Amino acid sequence: ETGVTQSPTHLIKTRGQQVTLRCSSQSGHNTVSWYQQALGQGPQFIFQYYREEENGRGNFPPRFSGLQFPNYSSELNVNALELDDSALYLCASFRGGGHTDTQYFGPGTRLTVL
Amino acid sequence: DQQVKQNSPSLSVQEGRISILNCDYTNSMFDYFLWYKKYPAEGPTFLISISSIKDKNEDGRFTVFLNKSAKHLSLHIVPSQPGDSAVYFCAARVPAGTYKYIFGTGTRLKVLA
Numbered sequence: 631e632t633g634v635t636q637s638p639t640h641l642i643k644t645r646g647q648q649v650t651l652r653c654s655s656q657s658g659h660n661t662v663s664w665y666q667q668a669l670g671q672g673p674q675f676i677f678q679y680y681r682e683e684e685n686g687r688g689n690f691p692p693r694f695s696g697l698q699f700p701n702y703s704s705e706l707n708v709n710a711l712e713l714d715d716s717a718l719y720l721c722a723s724f725r726g727g728g729h730t731d732t733q734y735f736g737p738g739t740r741l742t743v744l
Numbered sequence: 745d746q747q748v749k750q751n752s753p754s755l756s757v758q759e760g761r762i763s764i765l766n767c768d769y770t771n772s773m774f775d776y777f778l779w780y781k782k783y784p785a786e787g788p789t790f791l792i793s794i795s796s797i798k799d800k801n802e803d804g805r806f807t808v809f810l811n812k813s814a815k816h817l818s819l820h821i822v823p824s825q826p827g828d829s830a831v832y833f834c835a836a837r838v839p840a841g842t843y844k845y846i847f848g849t850g851t852r853l854k855v856l857a
Contacts, residue, residue: 634787636787661843663843663844663845665847670849671849671850672748672750672833672835672847672848672849672850673788673833673845673847674847675844675845675846678843678844686843686844688844720787720788722787724843732778732790732793733790733843733845734790735780735787735788735789735790736787737785737786737787738786738787
C-alpha cells in the first residue's frame with residue numbers, strides 16, 4: 631500500500647455535468663500527477679502540481695483543471711463531461727524538486743459518463 | 745504517436761519459468777524508465793526502475809535490461825509465480841523539468857500453476 635488515497639472509488643455522471651475527484655498524497659510528497667486510463671490503454675498524463683502550481687500538462691483540453699492545496703492534496707475537476715471521459719483516473723505522488731523519481735499511485739477513481 | 749510501445753498484449757508462462765516482458769520506445773531523450781504492476785481495481789504498483797546511463801538493474805526476482813541503441817527495455821521475472829499474474833506497464837520519463845511519464849499500453853501476464 632502506497633499511502634496515496636483517492637475518493638470517491640466509483641462515480642456515475644451524465645454528459646454535460648461536472649465532476650471533482652480528490653487525491654491525498656503520501657506523507658512527505660509535494661508533487662501530484664493525474665492520469666487518465668481508458669480501457670485497454672496505459673495511463674495518460676493529464677497534468678502535474680508541484681507546491682500548489684501547475685507544473686506541466688499533457689494533451690487534455692482546458693475543461694480538465696486541477697488544484698493543489700497547502701497540505702499537497704489535490705483535486706481534478708472536469709467540466710462539460712463527455713462520454714469519452716469515462717475512464718479510471720489515477721493520481722500519483724512523489725517528492726519532486728530533484729528528489730526521488732518514483733511516482734506512487736493511488737487506487738484510482740472509476741468514472742462512468744452516461 | 746505512441747512513444748512507448750508494448751507490442752505483446754498478453755503472455756502466459758508456467759510457474760517457475762522465466763517471464764520476459766518487452767517495451768520499445770521512440771524518444772531517445774527519455775532518461776529514466778520504470779515498470780509497474782497493476783492488479784484489477786488497484787492503482788499501478790512500482791516494481792523496478794533504471795536510469796538511461798545503466799543497462800541493467802536487479803531487484804530480487806526482477807531484472808530490467810535497457811538497450812539504448814535499440815531503444816528497447818525488458819523486464820525479466822525469475823522464477824515466475826502465480827502471484828505475478830497482473831498487467832505490467834513500462835513507463836518512460838520526459839526530462840523536461842516536469843516529472844512526466846509516458847506509459848505503454850500494458851502486457852497481461854498470466855503465470856500458470
